[in-house]
Amino acid sequence: MSYKNGKDILPAHLLQELQKYIQGEIIYVPKKEKKRAGWGENNGTRLIIERRNREIFRLYQNGSSVMELIRTFHLSEDSIRKIIGKTRERLKQAAATP
Structure with missing residues (x-):
């Protein structure tokens, strides 16, 4: 997992909406459930x-x-x-x- 700056990847309106809830902190955005591989599936x-x-x-x-x-x-x-x-x-x- 790598750190990404929200202003570099999010549309301005979405960044402004997120800033209503959290500012200057790290937030984790999980993968969609259907894309998540089960334990041991990716590496065999x-x-x-x-x-x-x-x-x-x-x-x-x-x-x-x-x-x-x-x-x-x-x-x-x-x-x-x-x-x-x-x-x-x-x-x-x-x-x-x-």
């Missing part, structure tokens, strides 16, 4: 984690123990169990949807 992190989680579940289904998954993926037991549970639930929901 979300996709990487989804792939990792699918791999964890696949390995678990193929007989890997929770302890093996902990060592392989360097995650806590709680994290591994949550990933397995959430993935299992998603698959059940997908199967139930026509």
Whole structure:
């Protein structure tokens, strides 16, 4: 986020209207909601984690123990169990949807 001077980017009438509410201070103008990307969408992190989680579940289904998954993926037991549970639930929901 960078600083912009209002007089350089805003129409005069809008600047005058804003000055009725705030003067000489920094104000943050948020992006429109529809343009805001979700966590990890822009840099691919979300996709990487989804792939990792699918791999964890696949390995678990193929007989890997929770302890093996902990060592392989360097995650806590709680994290591994949550990933397995959430993935299992998603698959059940997908199967139930026509």
